[in-house]
Amino acid sequence: MPRLSCWLVRCALLYLVAGFSLGAWMLMAKVLSLAAVAGAWRALHAEVLMVGWLIQLAMGVSYWILPRLNEQNQRGYESRVWAAFGTLNTGIGLSCVALWTDWGALLLTGRVLEASSVLLYASAMLPRLRRLSRLG
Amino acid sequence: MPRWSRWMVRCALLYLLLGLGLSVATSVPSWVRAFAWLAAATPALFHLLVVGWATQLIFGVAYWLFPRASRPMPSGSERWAGVVFVSLNLGLSVRLLAEPMQALSAGAVWSWALLLSALLQWLSGVIFVATIWRRVKEK
Numbered sequence A: 001m002p003r004l005s006c007w008l009v010r011c012a013l014l015y016l017v018a019g020f021s022l023g024a025w026m027l028m029a030k031v032l033s034l035a036a037v038a039g040a041w042r043a044l045h046a047e048v049l050m051v052g053w054l055i056q057l058a059m060g061v062s063y064w065i066l067p068r069l070n071e072q073n074q075r076g077y078e079s080r081v082w083a084a085f086g087t088l089n090t091g092i093g094l095s096c097v098a099l100w101t102d103w104g105a106l107l108l109t110g111r112v113l114e115a116s117s118v119l120l121y122a123s124a125m126l127p128r129l130r131r132l133s134r135l136g
Numbered sequence B: 001m002p003r004w005s006r007w008m009v010r011c012a013l014l015y016l017l018l019g020l021g022l023s024v025a026t027s028v029p030s031w032v033r034a035f036a037w038l039a040a041a042t043p044a045l046f047h048l049l050v051v052g053w054a055t056q057l058i059f060g061v062a063y064w065l066f067p068r069a070s071r072p073m074p075s076g077s078e079r080w081a082g083v084v085f086v087s088l089n090l091g092l093s094v095r096l097l098a099e100p101m102q103a104l105s106a107g108a109v110w111s112w113a114l115l116l117s118a119l120l121q122w123l124s125g126v127i128f129v130a131t132i133w134r135r136v137k138e139k
Helices: A003-032 A039-065 A078-101 A104-135 B003-026 B029-034 B036-040 B042-065 B078-105 B108-135
Strands: none
Touching: A003 A039, A003 A078, A003 B108, A039 A078, A039 A104, A039 B042, A078 A104, B003 B029, B003 B036, B003 B042, B003 B078, B029 B036, B036 B078, B042 B078, B042 B108, B078 B108
């Protein structure tokens, strides 16, 4: 597994623990009436698990496992995927703060960063898929 | 493919069928009116698809596909993989039953069942991460 995939997958695993812990806390709070389960908790839970866990894991594993770019077995565009990794995690962080504080402009910034990260990632991966279709 | 991976993928497929079937049922207004349980099951239904299907499929495939833990035990400890499988599926099944029942009847037994479900699902996630972490390594 390349170093970049290790970072993406490990971050995804940390988000899994955070998201499951938040989910367990919300379920317990609902039962024990510890605190009202506000919309912000649910939105945070969804953000952490959908973007931090599922999307980030998919990015990490596909970068590792999709066909290589060329005959030298290079994956290519590594710096672009590192940028996607940084942008995605900054976006998740900002979105989480924004959801917690109900700060609309910050949420928009976070979402734009997340979308940019996916675009960066897709632009790095498409040439590898084109090679796959050429090979048949 | 390791034994527990096969079980996880099989159960994930069952949850997919169940989740999609229930989402069809909840989109028929007359059924929702007739069966109050269906309306109360919406949060659990969503978790069937996200946890039971997507996350469990990932767990199963990761135990199979990730770089091997060691030569004698390529997919790591079978015992811990079994604990992850049982706690995830038991936790989710209990939730599917207890969450709507607690909303409808507010019995103490359902509250305790929900607490158990929260603990079991949390445990499955934490144990999965603890067991897979050292297999996320550079080649």
